[in-house]
Amino acid sequence: MNWLMLTLVGEDQPGIVARVTDALYRGGCTLGETSMIRLGGNFTIMMMVDGAQSEQALESLIAPVAEQLELKFHLDPMRGGLHQHRVPNYQVRVNGADRAGIVAKVTAALAESGFNILELASDVVGDSATPVYIMTIQGYAETEIERLESALKPLAAEEIDVHVSAVETLIG
Amino acid sequence: MALLEILKLPDPRLKEVAEEVSCFDDEFKNFIADLEETRQAGPAAVGIAAPQVGRLQRIVILDCSSTRKPVPNHGHLILVNPEIVEWDGFELGREGCLSVPDYTGNVIRAERIKVRFQDPQGEEHECEMVDFEARALQHEVDHLDGILFIDRLVSRRTDLFQRKVYQKSGKKRK
Numbered sequence: 326m327n328w329l330m331l332t333l334v335g336e337d338q339p340g341i342v343a344r345v346t347d348a349l350y351r352g353g354c355t356l357g358e359t360s361m362i363r364l365g366g367n368f369t370i371m372m373m374v375d376g377a378q379s380e381q382a383l384e385s386l387i388a389p390v391a392e393q394l395e396l397k398f399h400l401d402p403m404r405g406g407l408h409q410h411r412v413p414n415y416q417v418r419v420n421g422a423d424r425a426g427i428v429a430k431v432t433a434a435l436a437e438s439g440f441n442i443l444e445l446a447s448d449v450v451g452d453s454a455t456p457v458y459i460m461t462i463q464g465y466a467e468t469e470i471e472r473l474e475s476a477l478k479p480l481a482a483e484e485i486d487v488h489v490s491a492v493e494t495l496i497g
Numbered sequence: 498m499a500l501l502e503i504l505k506l507p508d509p510r511l512k513e514v515a516e517e518v519s520c521f522d523d524e525f526k527n528f529i530a531d532l533e534e535t536r537q538a539g540p541a542a543v544g545i546a547a548p549q550v551g552r553l554q555r556i557v558i559l560d561c562s563s564t565r566k567p568v569p570n571h572g573h574l575i576l577v578n579p580e581i582v583e584w585d586g587f588e589l590g591r592e593g594c595l596s597v598p599d600y601t602g603n604v605i606r607a608e609r610i611k612v613r614f615q616d617p618q619g620e621e622h623e624c625e626m627v628d629f630e631a632r633a634l635q636h637e638v639d640h641l642d643g644i645l646f647i648d649r650l651v652s653r654r655t656d657l658f659q660r661k662v663y664q665k666s667g668k669k670r671k
Contacts, residue, residue, distance in 0.1 A: 412601050413591070493564055493629060494591040494601050497544035497636040497646075 328357060328373045329383055330403045335396035337368040344390050349374060352386040357407050373403070413443050413463035415473065416492050421485040423449050423456035431460070431487060434476040440466040463492065501535045501550035503595050511596055512643045515546075515553045518577050521619045529575055529617055533558055539595050544633045546640035549596050555579065557637040561630040568629040576614035579638055582623075583611035590632050592646040602650045606632045 333345060342361060349356065357373030377383035380400055391398045419431055428447065435442070447460035466473065470491055477487045504511055518525065528547075536545040536558055543564070547556040555578045561570035586608030593601040610631045613623045626634055636646055 408599050410599060410601070412593070491566060492591050493566065493568070494593055495629065495633055495636060496540060496542045496593045496595065497546075497633050497640075 326375055326406050327377075328375050328403050328406055329377060329380060330401045331370070331372050331374045331383070331387065332399040332401075333370040333387075333391065333396045334367055334398075335391075335394060337363050337366055338394070341368050341394055341396070342370070344394060345370065345387070345396075348386055348390045352377070352383070354383065354386070373407075411441070411443055411465050412494050413492050414465055414494075415440070415463070415470070416490050417460075417462040417464070417473075417477075418488045418490075419447075419458070419460040419462070419485060421458055421483075423451075423458040427458050427485055428460065430480060430483070431462075431477065431485070434480065435462070435464070435466075435473070438466060438468050438473050438476045440464050440468075440473065498534050499531050500538055501531050503535065503539065503549055504551055506597050506645065506647075508596075510551055510553065511548060511640070511645060513548065513553055514643050515548050515555045515641045518554050518556060518615075521577075521617065526617055528552065529556065529558070532556065533575075536560075542595050543629075544637045545595065546637045548640050548643070555641045557634070557641070559630070559633055559637060561633055564629065569627050570630045571624055571626070575617050576612070576634075576637075577617060577619075579612050579614040579634070579641070581610050581612050581635065581638055583609075585609040588628070588632075589651070590629075592632070592636060594636070594646055596640075597645060597647055600647070602647065604632075604636075604646050604649045605651055606635045610634065612638075 346356065354374050354376040357375060359370070359372035361370045374383060380402065384400055387398055417435065419427065421427060432442065442462055442464045444463040445460065447458065449456050449458055451457035470489060473489050477489065480487050532545060532547060532550060535550060536542050543561050544557060544559045547554045557576040557579055559576060560573040561568055562572050584607035587605050588608045589603050589605050591601050592604050608631060609625065609627045611623065611625050612634060613621065615621055639645065
């Protein structure tokens with residue numbers, strides 16, 4: 326296994342995923358873990374690709390389709406591979422009036438507590454007169470929930486509503 | 498006693514609907530002992546359902562008494578022909594499955610349920626479950642109906658928006 330990390334970004338339109346993955350499939354590549362999501366009218370793709378003869382071979386496979394769809398792309402060799410999932414044991418939910426610095430302050434407090442972010446999704450909702458920032462974080466930390474809570478406590482004074490809960494993953 | 502083989506995705510038997518138990522004989526009781534041994538042998542599973550070992554009968558073992566943080570629970574339960582008769586509330590939670598190795602994901606489940614079941618002697622019981630234990634039972638009863646948690650996954654974005662609506666309507670109810 327020789328994974329490459331392929332990133333593509335461009336204005337959203339129907340068919341991006343179908344055409345990009347079709348080009349990869351026809352070129353003999355397989356996909357590993359991927360993340361694809363629409364952000365602000367753009368479509369963003371990050372995916373692990375295997376099976377390409379070389380970086381150049383994958384590049385020439387993707388270049389025509391990227392050009393047609395007006396996507397920018399980027400290719401990196403990567404370490405690691407499949408089956409390296411970490412199961413989160415904490416979830417953090419954040420919301421507050423949108424303003425600069427919310428993500429930086431929340432994640433700084435978490436990082437100081439040894440919290441490893443595994444997934445983060447954030448959005449600006451509400452309307453443009455009163456935008457609201459919403460963020461969910463799933464991650465792993467060895468530390469007790471009380472320590473995370475006290476690390477995040479100063480944010481309440483800044484009217485950022487932060488809620489930490491333990492995630493007990495059910496295996497059944 | 499014997500360890501049973503756990504069926505894994507994409508085994509088609511995991512998608513079949515299991516049949517009611519009508520015969521509570523020794524063979525059935527021996528199977529339950531094997532099923533329990535199998536549950537304990539694997540990675541910390543709080544429950545197991547008979548179809549997971551290829552026996553298409555409505556039998557579930559549940560034990561939420563040893564979670565990392567204690568949760569409300571009824572201890573070790575063997576539920577034969579379980580039927581969820583009431584549901585209330587909903588909550589998002591993370592699940593994994595002995596039959597779907599190396600994957601966990603978020604699923605919406607009822608917060609509170611009432612379940613009717615028979616014990617291994619065939620006696621009828623009814624009990625109420627909440628939170629984690631209620632989630633675990635819903636996960637296991639799904640196995641009896643050929644449904645896996647991956648059939649109920651929700652996206653993170655679904656969570657972001659539904660969560661807010663849920664909190665608001667929760668306040669109204671009180």
